[in-house]
Amino acid sequence: MEKEIRDVVIIGTGPAGYTAAIYTGRANLKPLVIEGHQPGGQLMITTDIENFPGFPEGIPGPELMSRMRQQAERFSAEFLFSSVTEADVSRNPFCLTIDDGREIFARTLIVATGAQAKWLGIESEKQYRGRGVSACATCDGFFFKNCRVFVIGGGDTAMEEALYLTKFASEVVLVHRRDEFRASKIMSLRAKKNPKITTMLNEVVDEILGDGMKVTGIRLKNVRSGALTEHSCDGVFMAIGHEPNAELFRGQLDMDDYGYIKTKSHSTETSVVGVFACGDVQDFIYRQAVTAVGTGCMAAVEAERFLESIR
DSSP: OOOOEEEEEEEOOSHHHHHHHHHHHHTTOOOEEEOOSSTTGGGGGOSOBOSSTTOTTOBOHHHHHHHHHHHHHHTTOEEEOOOEEEEEOSSSSEEEEETTSOEEEEEEEEEOOOEEEOOOOOHHHHHTBTTTEESOHHHHGGGGTTOEEEEEOOSHHHHHHHHHHTTTOSEEEEEESSSSOOSOHHHHHHHHHOTTEEEEESEEEEEEEESSSSEEEEEEEETTTOOEEEEEOSEEEEOSOEEESOGGGBTTBOBOTTSOBOOOTTSOBOSSTTEEEOGGGTOSSOOOHHHHHHHHHHHHHHHHHHHHHHO
């Protein structure tokens, strides 16, 4: 049987993937979107989005993702609820193996697999995620006006999150497991000089406390003495890093030291011709829905132009 070759296959369904599907669909390229096992990506666990243009009253993350999907379906994008287990981009058409063993071939591939915040892995963290526990100050800081919040981490990301939260919170407590921060000197100094920021060193999170509906406090454990202390707060922000979902392409696409897929300047082109990357899998700086949408559009336009060049 002759294998079917799709013009466009998109892996991932966050804002970047959905936008790529909308644009390639409108270009009559009949994209196939492989959803993965968390359709909609990280925004599916975001209760309210108030900084996405066009929604002055805000919009729940799942609703925004549902609308994007409906728009893509309107332009004949095909969705496949499956995950890619193997990818071979050594030659065109590219070959993807999905979890039922089938192979899918593509002339162009748009990688929109996103990234995921690193979490502590404790049950209470999962229980209160979206109800006081967050991994994005830019996304959720607005909801903590005049509140006391804790930021967990010791790198530049933690300093940036803490500084941003001082725009809203009455007090920000930085918690780090070591006796000094690993952030750059300039970022550490900025945090130290901010009167709203206090620090707690040699401490780790033992438990996030709540009333069943929202966060009410945090229990910390001193790494030296083992002593447990409880502190009241309204929110806990995890700032211990992100991991791009790019393992499928390790050794095949150029990546930076943190595993993000490298793309050419002012482009979504990767190191392999015909493969494009958009959204958080290649953006380690902004990680916002609106920037993911922008790169999703770029990837779609570039995929369309590439297909025109080989016909």
